[in-house]
Amino acid sequence: MSQKNSENGVYINGKRQVIELLQKMDSADKARLLKNLRTRNPALAKELTESCISFESIWDLDDSCLKTVVSQVQPAILGLALSLVHVKNQRRALSLISREMALKAFDIMQKDLTGNRNECFRAQQKVLELALNLHRNRIIQFY
Structure with missing residues (x-):
C-alpha cells in the first residue's frame, strides 16, 4: 500500500519509516x-525486529542471552568491538565469559586503537551478525 509522492520521492506508509520510528523508541x-x-502478523514482526536490531541493542539482552553471544566471539574480535563501548557494558560483557577469554579481550582493549576505528566497527558488525544469526535460530530473543 505504499504510495509514492512523485515530486519528492517520499514513501507514505513505508517499512523504512516504521523501522526508523522503532529505532528511536525506547526498548x-x-x-x-x-x-x-507478532500476534497479528508474525512475518512482519520478525522482519521489523531484525531490521531494528543494532549493536547497541545487544546491551538490552538479559545476561544469559548476552553470555551466549559474547562467549561465541573470538577474544580479539570481542576486544576490538568492546573498545568503543561504554565501560559499564565492557565490564558486563567481560564478566560473563571465562577469565582466560576476558583477559585476552581486555589486552586488545588496552591497546591504542585510535587508528583502527574501522576495524573496531567491523568487529562490532561481526558481533551483530552473530547475534542476528542466534536470533534467527531462536537461541536468543530480542524484545
Missing part, C-alpha cells in the same frame, strides 16, 4: 509494540 515500548504485532 520497553518497542518490545510491547512488536509483541502485539
Whole structure:
C-alpha cells in the first residue's frame, strides 16, 4: 500500500519509516509494540525486529542471552568491538565469559586503537551478525 509522492520521492506508509520510528523508541515500548504485532502478523514482526536490531541493542539482552553471544566471539574480535563501548557494558560483557577469554579481550582493549576505528566497527558488525544469526535460530530473543 505504499504510495509514492512523485515530486519528492517520499514513501507514505513505508517499512523504512516504521523501522526508523522503532529505532528511536525506547526498548520497553518497542518490545510491547512488536509483541502485539507478532500476534497479528508474525512475518512482519520478525522482519521489523531484525531490521531494528543494532549493536547497541545487544546491551538490552538479559545476561544469559548476552553470555551466549559474547562467549561465541573470538577474544580479539570481542576486544576490538568492546573498545568503543561504554565501560559499564565492557565490564558486563567481560564478566560473563571465562577469565582466560576476558583477559585476552581486555589486552586488545588496552591497546591504542585510535587508528583502527574501522576495524573496531567491523568487529562490532561481526558481533551483530552473530547475534542476528542466534536470533534467527531462536537461541536468543530480542524484545
